[in-house]
Amino acid sequence: MRIEALEPHQVFVFGSNASGHHGAGAARMAHERFGAVWGEGHGLHGQSYAIDTMSGLPTIEREVQAFLAFAAEQPELELLVTEIGCGIAGYTPEQVDVVVLSHFHPDHIGGLMTDGAPTFANARYVTGAQEYNFWSKMEAGNRVGDLVASNVTPLAEKTEFIEDGASVAPGVTAMAAFGHTPGHMVYHLESGERRLVLTADLANHYVWSFAHPEWIVSFDSDKEAATASRRKVLGMLAADRVPMIGYHMPFPAAGFVETRGEGFRFVPVSYQLMG
Numbered sequence: 001m002r003i004e005a006l007e008p009h010q011v012f013v014f015g016s017n018a019s020g021h022h023g024a025g026a027a028r029m030a031h032e033r034f035g036a037v038w039g040e041g042h043g044l045h046g047q048s049y050a051i052d053t054m055s056g057l058p059t060i061e062r063e064v065q066a067f068l069a070f071a072a073e074q075p076e077l078e079l080l081v082t083e084i085g086c087g088i089a090g091y092t093p094e095q096v097d098v099v100v101l102s103h104f105h106p107d108h109i110g111g112l113m114t115d116g117a118p119t120f121a122n123a124r125y126v127t128g129a130q131e132y133n134f135w136s137k138m139e140a141g142n143r144v145g146d147l148v149a150s151n152v153t154p155l156a157e158k159t160e161f162i163e164d165g166a167s168v169a170p171g172v173t174a175m176a177a178f179g180h181t182p183g184h185m186v187y188h189l190e191s192g193e194r195r196l197v198l199t200a201d202l203a204n205h206y207v208w209s210f211a212h213p214e215w216i217v218s219f220d221s222d223k224e225a226a227t228a229s230r231r232k233v234l235g236m237l238a239a240d241r242v243p244m245i246g247y248h249m250p251f252p253a254a255g256f257v258e259t260r261g262e263g264f265r266f267v268p269v270s271y272q273l274m275g
């Protein structure tokens with residue numbers, strides 16, 4: 001792969017809006033605890049950045065550039081770009097019965113339509129009423145609102161708009177976790193004795209969204225509500241020892257939550273001793 005326009009020392013933390021000494025501290029913490037690569041001083045905006053080497057390609061163009069810059073300096077790395085979705089799980093889009101949406105940021109609704117037609121031709125949809133009410137009222141020109149108009153509103157007749165505590169399907173329950181967006185939902189899965197929570201974008205960074213639930217990421221729309229939701233859901237996961245899957249957590253994105261000081265810690269399942 002030929003990579004151009006590199007600025008080799010710009011490396012990023014996905015979703016970070018930490019700056020100054022907070023940014024440097026966050027980068028150092030990621031490095032010390034998780035081995036993330038970090039550099040100081042010469043990134044965009046003069047901040048310090050760490051690159052999350054396990055989360056894959058960030059979605060923002062400048063972050064992708066920064067990621068490519070980092071990758072170009074690592075000759076042993078192979079860069080794989082893959083279309084993630086049901087194909088990987090061995091299903092075709094036509095086989096999908098229910099599409100459950102956590103919130104309407106572009107990386108969560110961008111694939112709903114393909115060439116103007118529903119990607120999942122036979123599916124019904126479930127999402128939070130509050131999320132739809134907020135974004136569908138945006139005036140034209142709002143980036144997310146426009147994407148909701150093209151990708152979600154055409155599916156509204158096939159969509160069930162739910163509230164906190166609603167049952168999505170047997171064993172799947174919605175939990176309000178507002179703040180990242182006005183109607184952001186997480187989903188509790190239960191099968192027999194086993195439980196799992198899909199935390200979606202409740203916590204965007206695997207180090208400091210946990211260590212400091214009050215540190216918002218730039219995408220959190222309501223700082224107070226997002227912080228309260230993180231404390232509520234992460235506290236429940238830690239107390240009940242329920243595993244979670246977070247959409248921007250490092251591969252394999254599943255783990256447990258521990259309390260640590262005033263905050264929490266994400267413990268990936270791959271680091272658990274099995275036996």
Ligand SMILES: [Zn+2]
Nearest residue numbers: 105180201219
């Ligand atoms: Zn999001």
